[in-house]
Amino acid sequence: MNPKVPFVFNSPHSGRFYPIDFIESSRLDQKEIRSSEDAFVDHLYRSAVEFGAPFITAHFPRVYLDVNREPFELDPKMFEGRLPSYVNTRSLRVAGGLGTIARIVNENKEIYRHRLSVEEGLKRIEDLYRPYHMAIRSTLARVRELFGVAVLIDCHSMPSTTQSRGAPIHSDFILGDRFGTSCNPAITNAAADLLTDLGFSVGRNLPYAGGFITEHYGRPEKNIHALQIEINRALYMDEKAHVPSEQFPLVRRVLTRFIGQLTSIDLGHTGSQPLAAE
Template structure:
């Protein structure tokens, strides 16, 4: 766990010298700089607080920049604020005072403790030792959530203008014990396209095939079909495609110690190959206008 000094950037964009491919990569849950006040507010020890991180996902996908795509990554932790939610999915039980009328207090994610300001980390562990003020919650949305999404929108819009279309890859990790419902399949990767609504079916199938050819078990949309970011930014009819990719953490990190496994470089190299092949596919088919609109 790192502590976030007051002058630390909340997120950053790592850019190539020139964008060469119509991709934007985003890692919203790999932040590991924890505000001191937040740690003091929590009833959890630092190791437990980190259970909701997408551990080292920003590093796994770092070669996107060498390929010619920008990579947006969070420094703030998901447990502090989750930008893969609507801006105001807030649980009234967490706050002293009344939330504004536009807050979405009834979503499934809020009910599960995983709203914009999460109530729990993994294994249903309560984060806070006391209620927060409404002002504190709304301040996080203004200071972090809104600037993050403004930055992501700019990257996507710039890509769309430059290439005539764009592909957002939203990068995540999942616990090693995840299974596909009704089976014993333990996926290495899950590709989420909001059940075919956030990206071209050909693009989703290609992502699956590339991962399988690399020797991994890949599934689509089960149990993760993509969150707010995938749903919100994927507009295939306008030539804007969004895929969520989940990497099984047990492939590259010890989920008890949260340290990298010796296999980490090999998984990162495989992901680099995946990104390169996705770029080659898009370059081939974009020349025919296949991804410009659905």
């Protein structure tokens, strides 16, 4: 599409098309294997295209390949054979079982019945990860070329309770800008103010400050900003049944209003001083 606004929306974790061979290799049932999805987030934000913003979405699920990781964060214990020397096997995310190809889903449930071949792992990265990030890079470059500035809105969802202790998450939204390093704080402030004015409670950076995509693409000094937005799943879905709730249409309408207001913010020519929404 031809961008009409200096914003790019991205939903990397809402994919729900599971390869048959992957399902057959997993020890999890359908409910368990889908528990890590940012369920229906692509539907919540799809009105972005109506306002002229490109919207990039992953159709494959994060449990199959997580594009919000470095390209080669892989756990050697998951694979038959030796991984290439350039693979990052020591990251905290790999240690936690949540690398580029995850070993577990929520509550430390092992995904696979058996080890994967190294070739299978590298093929997923080559066929899916590389094209996805090429799409992000090229779209941001095109938007910045057109407007002098680009803002990536990375769209995610969060469970309504913390996984470790089951404590409720009190915020409706959490904005992550890597503690002010991936996005001009004025843009983060504008997004927070708009959501607050729409009646939502908004937190910042804790417990979600933004993942690899936010950190990697957010370069305010180069007029490319990246802001992660987490929405509380309790607002719009039945988390146990994994279906949209009765509130889903209302939340989507309110988010459409938010997207329209956010994308109308005047970022100026340099992206350094966002102005009020039009």
